[in-house]
Amino acid sequence: MxxxxxxxxxxxxxxxxxxxxxxxxxxxxxxxxxxxxxxxxDPCKDFFYHAWxxxxxxxxxxxxxYLNQYRFASLYxxxxxxxxxxxxxxxxxxxxxxxxxxxxxxxxxxxxxxxxMVSFPHGKVDQNVVESQAVQLDYIxxxxxxxxxxxxxxxxxPQDRESTFTLTNVVPQKLKSNDGPxxxxxxxxxxxxxxxxxxxxxxxxxxxxxxxxxxxxxRRVAVPEYLWSAYCCPSYKTLPENLTDIFPTFAAxxxxxxxxxxxxxxxxxxxxxxxxxxxxxxxxxxxxxxxxLQKKYGTVFSxxxxxxSEP
Ligand SMILES: *[C@@H]1O[C@H](CO)[C@@H](O)[C@H](O)[C@H]1NC(C)=O
Ligand SMILES: *[C@@H]1O[C@H](CO)[C@@H](O)[C@H](O)[C@H]1NC(C)=O
Ligand SMILES: *[C@@H]1O[C@H](CO)[C@@H](O)[C@H](O)[C@H]1NC(C)=O
Ligand SMILES: *[C@@H]1O[C@H](CO)[C@@H](O)[C@H](O)[C@H]1NC(C)=O
Numbered sequence: 001m002x003x004x005x006x007x008x009x010x011x012x013x014x015x016x017x018x019x020x021x022x023x024x025x026x027x028x029x030x031x032x033x034x035x036x037x038x039x040x041x042d043p044c045k046d047f048f049y050h051a052w053x054x055x056x057x058x059x060x061x062x063x064x065x066y067l068n069q070y071r072f073a074s075l076y077x078x079x080x081x082x083x084x085x086x087x088x089x090x091x092x093x094x095x096x097x098x099x100x101x102x103x104x105x106x107x108x109x110x111x112x113x114x115x116x117m118v119s120f121p122h123g124k125v126d127q128n129v130v131e132s133q134a135v136q137l138d139y140i141x142x143x144x145x146x147x148x149x150x151x152x153x154x155x156x157x158p159q160d161r162e163s164t165f166t167l168t169n170v171v172p173q174k175l176k177s178n179d180g181p182x183x184x185x186x187x188x189x190x191x192x193x194x195x196x197x198x199x200x201x202x203x204x205x206x207x208x209x210x211x212x213x214x215x216x217x218x219r220r221v222a223v224p225e226y227l228w229s230a231y232c233c234p235s236y237k238t239l240p241e242n243l244t245d246i247f248p249t250f251a252a253x254x255x256x257x258x259x260x261x262x263x264x265x266x267x268x269x270x271x272x273x274x275x276x277x278x279x280x281x282x283x284x285x286x287x288x289x290x291x292x293l294q295k296k297y298g299t300v301f302s303x304x305x306x307x308x309s310e311p
Contacts (some may be wrong), residue, residue, distance in 0.1 A: 037115030038107035044070040047087050049202040049232045052305035055083045057297055062105055066163035072150050074168055075206075078108065078299045080085045080213075080222035081134040082171045084204035085206030090231070091156040092194040098158060102146075103166040107130040117166045134167045134221045142216045144223065147173025149205040151186050171207050172216055172223045174256055180276035182227060182254045185283070189231060192246060199235035204303050208253070208264075209298045226264065227254045228293065230286055232308035249308045251289035254281040264292050 001255065044063035045051040047070070053061075059075040064086075072088035102120050106113035109128035125135050139146050149167050152161040183194070193201045207224035214223045230251035239247065255265050258278025265282040272280065286307060293301040 012079065014221045018040055019042060019159065037065050038105065038111070041073055043216070045072045046070075047089055047202070048305075048306055049200075049234070050305035050310075054087070054204060054304075055084065055300055055302040057299065059084050060108070062108075062168055063115070064105075064117065064163060064166065064169065066103075066117050066158060066166075067159055070118060071160050071163035072169070074106070074149070076105075076133075077222075078169055080140070080209075081132075081220060082207070082222055082224070083149055083168060085204050086169050087202070087204045088150045088154065090190070090193050090197075090201040090203050090267060091160070091163075093153045093190065094156055095158070097152055098161045098165070101162065102136055103163075103211065104129055104133055104135070105166065105168045108168070117163065117168075122249070134170070136167070138216050138221045139172070142215060143174070144172035144197075145175050145178045146170045146226065147178050147182075149227075150203075153186065171227070172256075174279065176260040176276050177227070177254055177256050177279040183274055183277050183283040185229070185252050185254065185281045189229070189250075189252075192250075193231065195234060196237045196239060196243075196247065197233035197235070198237060199233065201231055202304065202308075203229065203231045205229040208293065225257055225260055226256055228252065228289055229254075230289055230303050231298065232304040234308055234310060248284040249304065250283065251286045252281050252283050253292065255279050255291060269284045 038060060041053050041061040041063060059077045062074045062076050063070050064074055071176045073084055074086040076081040076083050103117040104120060106118050107115055109126065111133045120136055129135065146167070148164050148169055149171065150164050152164040155161045206228055208226040208228060209222060210225045215221060216223060228251065230249060232249050234248045237246040253265050255278060265280050267278055267280055269277055286303065290301045290303060
């Protein structure tokens with residue numbers, strides 16, 4: 001309701017000087033079935049366990065829509081030009097990774113734009129798009145890769161996979177994390193969930209910022225110090241004895257900088273190949289993750305309704 005109201009109000013205000021009261025009323029009626037994609041999670045609340053939105057940082061909710069369907073949700077910070085987190089439902093992957101076609105969110109640049117994500121043009125990108133979000137140029141020749149928060153390999157449907165290639169789902173991630181321990185963790189989660197999860201598996205994946213922000217280019221795109229991820233699968237099979245405490249929830253934090261302190265994620269040189277040293281991922285209970293997030297963000301953090309405790 002709130003989202004609908006907001007969009008209607010916005011249109012009324014922007015037309016205010018040009019249009020008369022009578023047509024304003026008509027516009028409001030005409031807009032009644034409109035559903036905002038940016039500014040509210042309401043249309044895509046199903047991507048959240050119990051339709052409950054995580055408590056933590058504030059930002060711009062984006063219902064990620066692709067080919068006229070909602071695919072997942074992201075909470076975006078327009079100053080950082082990166083998401084705080086993306087939330088999605090896991091489905092076991094089949095087949096190959098799709099071709100990379102990078103997209104952007106037109107509603108961040110133009111509130112009245114269509115709510116579907118759009119592929120970047122080959123030529124010059126519209127200046128309002130450049131101002132409102134990250135563009136491909138921000139990542140080219142930087143020492144960071146485009147790190148998916150919602151990874152394409154956690155989805156079955158080819159179009160769901162393609163929809164993850166939007167820069168509003170991406171943060172600057174070091175190659176050695178993206179191709180190393182973080183990818184291992186994503187595969188591990190995929191294996192655990194496809195083997196033992198019976199109902200829906202909700203995943204939220206986000207970042208921990210540096211105490212003092214670091215950027216790509218001139219304050220264009222903020223670099224995160226860590227990535228984190230947590231799942232919630234309230235309904236699961238009986239576990240083997242050597243696998244306990246991984247349901248209904250589990251979490252992980254990954255290093256994005258070998259120079260970070262070892263307070264949250266220690267460096268274990270016995271665990272990974274040498275080239276991945278310093279990019280460790282530590283698996284941990286949900287509450288431990290929330291405790292670290294709370295400390296780093298300086299705000300109450302709660303990822304899943306009631307700690308994902310009801311089937
Ligand atoms: C967005 O990010 C900037 C830069 O890190 C930060 O200063 C600001 O507080 C963030 N805004 C919100 C609403 O979290
Ligand atoms: C990236 O770096 C290469 C090599 O230095 C250079 O040729 C190319 O123009 C750069 N591309 C962009 C988009 O800056
Ligand atoms: C758990 O035990 C099974 C055999 O019962 C074994 O195949 C599997 O690798 C073990 N998993 C772990 C994480 O130790
Ligand atoms: C880590 O510190 C070294 C030495 O100060 C520096 O050369 C390197 O760029 C730093 N790495 C990152 C990812 O900041």
